[in-house]
Amino acid sequence: MNIGDRIKKARLQRGLTLIEVAEKLGKTEATIQRYESGNIKNLKNDTIEELANVLNVSPAHLMGWDTPITPNNIISFAPATVQIPILGKIACGDPITAEENLTGYRYESPDNLPSGHLFYLQAKGDSMEPTIPNGSYVLIREQPEVENGEIAAVLVNGDTEATLKRVKKQAETVFLMPDNPRHEPYVISSDNPARIIGKAIRYTQDL
CATH class of the missing domain: 1.10.260.40 (lambda repressor-like DNA-binding domains)
Structure with a gap:
């Protein structure tokens, strides 16, 4: 003008x-x-x-002296984010990230994410403290197995609820171990079935 x-x-x-x-x-x-x-x-x-x-x-x-001059050779880059679902209780028989299981989403930069199918679980209780604080959001990569000693998201209670525990294997027996010694381990058996759904990658906390 x-x-x-x-x-x-x-x-x-x-x-x-x-x-x-x-x-x-x-x-x-x-x-x-x-x-x-x-x-x-x-x-x-x-x-x-x-x-x-x-x-x-x-x-x-x-x-026109009070009109800011905008350079026409600057390209604006909007930071891309990835929408990662937060899961609550798992409906029996549904896919893990079915709509019925979602409680919300968190947004992450793709530069900081591992490959694979990802979701978040919110830690509830102190069974994994001090490793994973109560209330923190734990990033999970979906996979059916983890290495001995790794923390996994595991379905228990008839595949209806996800919990976070450290997986320990001794011979043919698999234990779900809390990091907090005040809690008892969970022994996987025919009477106490469980199914690994993913590996814990890291956790974040909101201030």
């Missing part, structure tokens, strides 16, 4: 006609029309100030 455009815009915003502006300045209608066409060679500072007063704007506004 040039100075002529700004003069015209300010005049129209105040509801003034060319004649009214001309009379206030002691100019002719043709002169104001010439200003608005951008033909303002040798326009004196006093005239710019008087014109600004009539139009109720600042001289800097008319000259």
Whole structure:
């Protein structure tokens, strides 16, 4: 927008006609029309100030000096995020990330994520403290097995609830071990079935 455009815009915003502006300045209608066409060679500072007063704007506004200049060679990059589901209780027979199991989402930068199918579980209770604090969000990569001693998300109670425990294997027996010694281990058996659904990668906490 040039100075002529700004003069015209300010005049129209105040509801003034060319004649009214001309009379206030002691100019002719043709002169104001010439200003608005951008033909303002040798326009004196006093005239710019008087014109600004009539139009109720600042001289800097008319000259365009108060308009920030935006470089046209800058490319804006919006940070990409990945939506990762937070799971609550698992509905028996449903896929893990079925809508019925979701309690919300967390958003992560893809640069910080491992490969694979990911979801979050929120730690409830202190059985994995101090390793995993109560209330923290634990990032899980879906996989059916983990190495001995790794922390896993495990389905218990008839595949209806997910818990976080350290998996320990001794011969043919698999234990789900809490890191907090005040809690008892869970021994997987035909009477106490369990199923690993993923490996714990890391946890985060909201302040």
